[in-house]
Amino acid sequence: MDKLKIGIYWAAACGGCDCSLLEVNEQILDVAAGADILLWPCATDAKYDDLRGYSDRELDIVLFNGAIRTEENRDMAQLIRAKTKRLVAYGACAHTGGVIGLANLSTRAEIFTTVFGAEKEWPQALSNQAGHQLHLPAFLDHLTPLSDVVDVDYVIPGCPPPRKIVSEFFSALLAGDLPEPGAVFAAEKNLCDECEREREHTQITHILRVHEASPDPEKCLLDQGFLCMGPATRGGCGAVCPNANMPCTGCAGAPADVSDQGTAMLNTLASLVGTGAEGEDQIEGENAILEQIDDVIGTFYRYAAAKSLFGRRYREQHGQTN
Amino acid sequence: MNEKSGFEPKIVAFLCKWTTYAAADLCGVSRMPYPPNISIIRVNCTGEITADMILSAFEDGVDGILIGGCRPGHCRYEDSNLKGSNRVYLLKRALKEFGLNPERIREVGIAGAQGLIFQRAVEKFTADIRALGPSPVTDHA
Known part of the structure; x- marks a missing residue:
């Protein structure tokens, strides 16, 4: 052959x-x-x-x-x-x-200013360097x-x-045994499907980041307050991060039947928080828990900001509103 | 954002069938006019409105989203309206980072008998969105 x-x-x-x-x-x-x-x-x-x-x-x-x-x-x-x-x-x-x-949350000019400083320092697509013409990709x-x-x-x-x-x-x-085009080499279902941690469906009363506490290795990370992206992330990796006692960060993208990973996780998380209070107090309490999330896009769209329902289209106008 | 002359905002209203939708209905049968800018979508509970539904609406060119449900503690489905409210709260934070004014989403809790309050809420929201101008997402839809 x-x-x-x-x-x-x-x-x-x-x-x-x-x-x-x-x-x-x-x-x-x-x-x-x-x-x-x-x-x-x-x-x-x-x-x-x-x-x-x-x-x-x-x-x-x-x-x-x-x-x-x-x-x-x-x-x-x-x-x-x-x-x-x-x-x-x-x-x-x-x-x-x-x-x-995540760079799509900033404009090209903002990125260049951060990296290169004043506009005169920005790299040019065409320039002369020591008598030679240098062409940089735009x-x-x-x-x-x-x-x-x-x-x-x-x-x-x-x-x-x-x-x-x-x-x-x-x-x-x-082996010459590749599937039909369109296949994704991972599981169809989400990561929780293959994660062995025990889920108790308790309410999340506080949000923890990994440097703040050591997770219990047996229990679901979300139950413990760690923002694990498992529910909104495609499985197939064998839950390597949760098995190493680290929350999933969502690198595999959305499961097969989900179009937008970030909103899927956002929907899930909004239903999981709770303080036990009722009425007006409940809203305030639950919003206060959600407020503990430091970086909403960086958490829910860490890998998928460029492919999100919104990031995809809206970034074109970013910075021109408000 | 400056007021845009001649701009008529497109607004989608997701209304809970038990309360705010009933208030809209009451408005109708009482012949109380409200701005025609809103298109009402009846839902069982504001808790069933997902973040994707709201983002999709913006992607389809909507300028503002009104969410009308029960007041806290009055939900037919335990605390489902509050879960919906949590979503909106988080989504507004996300929208801000994506560069869209979170004021384009408004939540109201209007009881079924409060037709007048619904009328005023729609008038106010329509005026506020008109002042904000067209959604920047619309330009590319």
């Missing part, structure tokens, strides 16, 4: 996704035996021109990690889409925009997940994708 031709590419990413590919340990040798890696900027020396030289749909599959932040990210996504038969959104940034999607106004710029065939969620899922994906790939 001919070897598979695969590619791995990173756009706006931290590099963790590339590392996570090696988490499959010796299985990576099977991958190397069954597939030629034609593109992997993190590990190989292939140039963009090499990629441009391939015929359309020549590659079998490309794992694309990172979000679309610059023109280069977008152009490469489109080029890769043309050169590959199957495209995988690998990791939270490609899937939902990821942590860096920084797009908003960050988007991969699926906003090209069609995506598969999703491997997670920040980074957990070993178990990556390993299952490679096994399926090497």
Whole structure:
């Protein structure tokens, strides 16, 4: 059998996704035996021109990690889409925009001011450096997940994708046993479905952050007041974070039947808080508990701000109201 | 935001069938006019209004959302209205961070016999939203 031709590419990413590919340990040798890696900027020396030289749909599959932040990210996504038969959104940034999607709550100018200071210090798309013309890819106004710029065939969620899922994906790939396009390599149901902690359905009377107390390892983290995103997050990772006594932060995105992860969690949490008081006192008491959440978007939309019902559209006008 | 001339706000009102919806009904049968800007959606309880419903309405181009239910302690379904209220409270905080004025959502608790209060509430909310101007989300819907 001919070897598979695969590619791995990173756009706006931290590099963790590339590392996570090696988490499959010796299985990576099977991958190397069954597939030629034609593109992997993190590990190989292939140039963009090499990629441009391939015929359309020549590659079998490309794992694309990172979000679309610059023109280069977008152009490469489109080029890769043309050169590959199957495209995988690998990791939270490609899937939902990821942590860096929170940048969509700020305008481009705000981001540049924070990072580079005064406007005259901002990097220019075209500049002369020591007699050479330097071209930098433009920084797009908003960050988007991969699926906003090209069609995506598969999703491997997670920040980074957990070993178990990556390993299952490679096994399926090497066996020529990939599912129909559209599949997500994770569970359909939410994380609570596979979490072994005991749920007592007690009311949440106070919100705790992880540095404030040590969670009881047997009981549901939400019951104890830790903001665990489990109810609004796709399972499939094996509840690795709750098993390590840390609340889920929601990296796998929304479960199959949920469109917006943040509002799903918001709905859930609003019904869980309680003080035992009734009437007017109840509202005040419960709102006071909810007030303890320091960072609403950063908690509910930590990975999905760029893909949220609202962030997606509204960020275009951010800063021009009120 | 300055007042926009000629701007007619689109408002969706989610009304609890036991109280505020009954008040709206009373307004109607009593021939008490209220602004035609609102489209009423009857719900069993304000506790069934989810954050996604509100966000979807904004995405569809609504300028303001009025939520009318029972007053605290008067809910037919134990404290369901308060759970709905918690959601709105959290959602308003989220909207602020997303850059939308949280004043575009208003909660009222109006009993079934208070047709006049409903009429005034709609008039006031419509005027307030008119003053806020079109929802910025609308421009892209």
